Amino acid sequence: AKRRGGHRYERWTEGFEDLAATESVLAGELGGAVGSGQLRVFYQPIVTLATGEPVAVEALVRWHHPERGLIPPDRFIPLAEQTGAIEKIGLFVLEEAARQVVAWQRLPGRAHLRAGVNLSPRQLASPGLVDQVSAILARTGLSPHDLVLELTESAVADDGVCVTRLEELRRLGIRIALDDFGTGYSSLRYLTRLPVDILKLDRCFVSELNGEPEGSAVAEAVIRLSQVLHLDTVAEGIETAAQATELTLLGCRTGQGYHYARPMPAAELEELIHTSPAL
Ligand code: C2E
Ligand code: CA
Ligand code: CA
Ligand code: CA
Helix, strand or coil, rough: CEEEEEEEHHHHHCHHHHHHHHHHHHHHHHHHHEEEEEEEEEEEEEEEECCCCCEEEEEEEEEEEECCEECCHHHHHHHHHHHCCCHHHHHHHHHHHHHHHHHHHHCCCCCCCEEEEEHHHHHHHCCCHHHHHHHHHHHHCCCCHHHEEEEEEECCCCHHHHHHHHHHHHHCEEEEEEEEEECCHHHHHCCCCCCCEEEEECCHHHHHCCCCHHHHHHHHHHHHHHHHCCCCCCCCCCCCCHHHHHHHHHHHCECCCCCCCCCHHHHHHHHHHCCCCCC
C-alpha cells in the first residue's frame, strides 16, 4: 500500500518527450480541474511524537484525472504555479481543509486540532491573498489561531512584499511554517528576519537518522536553532519508531510520517480519529 497508485505514477517516467507533451496537455486541463470536482484533499496527521496524538492535519491535494488516474501534486503543482491555476487550487484546498477541521474539532478531545495548508510562492505574491484567507476563515468558522500556512523558503525570499504579507497573516493570528527546512540555500541567511513560527525539518534529514552522530547532525542543528529562535519544530517523513525516538531525544516534539499515518481521505482519517484516542 506504500506505493498507492504506483503503477500509474510509473507512466510518468516513460520518456521525456511524452512527458513534455503530456505536461502541456495537463496544464491546459488544470484550470477546469477544480470546478469539475477532480481535485480531492487528503489529510495526514501531525502528531505529538511521544503519544501519537494528532495536534494538526496537513492538507495535501490530489488530482483524480478522469483518464489518467491519480496524478501526484509534485507533477501538477509546478504546472499550476506556471499557469496561475495554483491560486484557485490553493484557495480550494484551504476552504476544504478549513471546513473539514472545523467538523473534526467537534469530536471529543479534538477542539484544538489545527489545519496545515500549503501556500505556493505565487499565492503569497498575490495582493488579494490576505482578504481571501480572511473570507474563507469567516465562511468556514475556522479560527485563525488554528491555521498554519506552510511555505517553502524559496517562496519567502527576503523581499519586502512577502515579509509584509506574512506579517499581515500573522497579525490575524495565523501561524507560518517554513516547509522543507534545510533544503534551500537561503535558509539561514533570512531566518532571523522572517516572520515565521514553525520550522518543518525536511524528511531527507529524518531519513539520515541512524543512531550515529553523523546521521543526526543536521536534525540536531535545526532543532537547536528552532529552540534558540523560539520556534516549534515539526519533523517530516518519519517512517520508523527508531526515527521518532531519536527525534524525541534531540528535543523535537511533533512530526508526521508513514510511521504514524499516510495522507488519506477525510472519511478514513475520521475513522482513525474516532477509533483510537491517540492515533
Ligand atoms: P510537502 O508539503 O513537503 O508535503 C509532504 C509530502 O511528504 C507529501 O507528499 C506526503 O505524502 C509525503 N510524506 C508524508 N509522510 C511521508 C513519509 O513518511 N515518507 C515519505 N517518503 N513521504 C512522506 P505529496 O502529498 O505527494 O505532496 C508533495 C508536495 O506537493 C508537497 O510537499 C507540497 O509541496 C505540494 N503540495 C501538496 N498539496 C499542495 C497544495 O494544496 N498546495 C501547494 N501549493 N502545494 C501542495
Ligand atoms: Ca507542507
Ligand atoms: Ca515538506
Ligand atoms: Ca516537499
